Amino acid sequence: MSLSPSPSSPTPRVAAVPAYSERLGLPWWCWLAGLALAGLAAAELWMGAEGVRAWLPFVLLLPAVLAGLWWLGRVRVAVDGGxxxxxxxxxxxxxxxxxxxxxxxxxxxxxxxxxxxxxxxxxxxxxxxxxxxxxxxxxxxxxxxxxxxxxxxxxxxxxxxxxxxx
Known part of the structure; x- marks a missing residue:
């Protein structure tokens, strides 16, 4: 019994690795600057107030800025599958x-x-x-x-x- 495939049987295909792949993400300093500006804006909105106004700017602005920064760096460039x-x-x-x-x-x-x-x-x-x-x-x-x-x-x-x- 031969273990090699016969000429008429199809050879198994292996998934090809992309020839090139890159994500156009933001540099680290953009993340740092964005979070610093969001923190500063939240602190300006807080201004020592009590109650909901004390925590709401931080809860809304920081995740919104993180989502925006992620969205800016989401683009992928790849050469794959022709x-x-x-x-x-x-x-x-x-x-x-x-x-x-x-x-x-x-x-x-x-x-x-x-x-x-x-x-x-x-x-x-x-x-x-x-x-x-x-x-x-x-x-x-x-x-x-x-x-x-x-x-x-x-x-x-x-x-x-x-x-x-x-």
């Missing part, structure tokens, strides 16, 4: 003509005065780098995507590798 996924947007890699890593100056130029208004942009100001993904889809009026990334060269390489593998 797609570039940016939050809820999906781009099949077969439509990627080129992926250009941008530093802070390049991102500023791509999103500056001469930027195309039809471009898809997911930009986070606390992240310096980005990737410009040039599209090759005649049915789509979007000329390119600009996506913030802390590791733009790795994201661009993963996109081009996924495109070449597809």
């Amino acid at each position: 797609e570039l996924r940016v939050d809820d947007a999906h781009l099949p890699v077969r439509y990627v003509a080129d992926a250009v890593p941008l530093d802070a100056e390049g991102r500023r130029e791509a999103l500056g005065v001469g930027a195309d208004p039809l471009a898809f942009v997911v930009q986070r100001p606390w992240i310096g780098g980005a990737v410009q993904v040039v599209l090759d889809d005649p049915a789509d009026p979007t000329p390119f995507w600009v996506v913030s990334s802390r590791r733009p060269t790795e994201l661009a390489a993963a996109l081009l590798a996924a495109r070449d593998a597809a």
